[in-house]
Amino acid sequence: MAAVIAGLRAITLDLDDTLWPIEPAIARAEIALHDWLARHAPAVVQRYDRIALRALRDRVAEQRPDWAHDFTRIRHHSIGLALADCGHDPALADAAFEAFFAARNELLLYEEVEAALTALATHYPLMALTNGNADLRLAGVAQHFVGSVSAREFGVGKPDPRIFHEACRRLGVAPHEVLHVGDDWMLDVEGARAAGLHAAWLCRTPAAAVRDAEVWTIAHLGELVDRLVPSVTN
Structure with missing residues (x-):
């Protein structure tokens, strides 16, 4: 994937094992x-x-x-x-x-998450997209998000493309204008790409290899800030 995603307008984020260990x-x-x-x-x-x-x-x-x-x-x-x-x-x-x-919902965020969400939310609308049942308010991160789409609420979960498209609809953007970030290769990466979104794979343990040159592999959300926030502030 190129260093900058052309036309990026929004980010969707998985929750469990992406923002906190579940x-x-x-x-x-x-x-x-x-x-x-x-x-x-x-x-x-x-x-x-x-x-x-x-x-x-x-x-x-x-x-x-x-x-x-x-x-x-x-x-x-x-x-x-x-x-x-x-x-x-x-x-x-x-x-x-x-x-x-x-x-x-007594969740311990990964160390970099609070600062990363603050930085990302300054430049992009963030939408939670989860198969789990975490409550953003109880987890203490609701202020960073414009909304949330859960499998329980919507009726189907990732990797079904319909839940990705629902997140895009609520954001008011096209799938190719959205980057989805998550820890699960099949649910998050393959699901997002099949739905027409860009994808970043968050792998907190060292990856043996980058599975696909078109997918960013990041070890923590701070790497996402490094890649995306300067691209809109420079």
């Missing part, structure tokens, strides 16, 4: 969920430890591929199943999921 957040959230259940539905924790609850969640995801775009529904339903299985009211799943979700 596995530590999910681990904390599952601990918070288990602690909530221990207080309010003790029979569940007697039968299900945290590993078993995650396995139940995974079984729901496997059995309901039509819910693949909606992590919230999958998790909530699995909690309801565990409650019912142990003789508790499955309606408690609402409050139990709230405990999970609050902890899931």
Whole structure:
């Protein structure tokens, strides 16, 4: 890809494992969920430890591929199943999921993210584009974004081109005027390019090789600032 993307007007950004590491957040959230259940539905924790609850969640995801775009529904339903299985009211799943979700959004940004978002947002409208269920406000980064498109809200997730095109529609720009940035090669890079967007692959571990000369490979978002912000300020 050229050093400057001609006609670039907007940037879409993946969230999980792009702005923050997701596995530590999910681990904390599952601990918070288990602690909530221990207080309010003790029979569940007697039968299900945290590993078993995650396995139940995974079984729901496997059995309901039509819910693949909606992590919230999958998790909530699995909690309801565990409650019912142990003789508790499955309606408690609402409050139990709230405990999970609050902890899931206690996110630790990668070191460079706050400064990079501040710099990028000064020059480009930023749109979050995610298959996950993070809340930009709770994560503390909403001020940098003009909006967000989530798979749960839209009904399909990456790499489906329709979700990329929806982000472009909301931004009011054409796909070829947008750069999408994300950590997942298939979902983010291949998905974006198939939809007509430019793509940057964020690989925080050393890449064995650049997979495609037409795709930027960056180790952190600061590299994106170095490439893009001078191009509009010089």
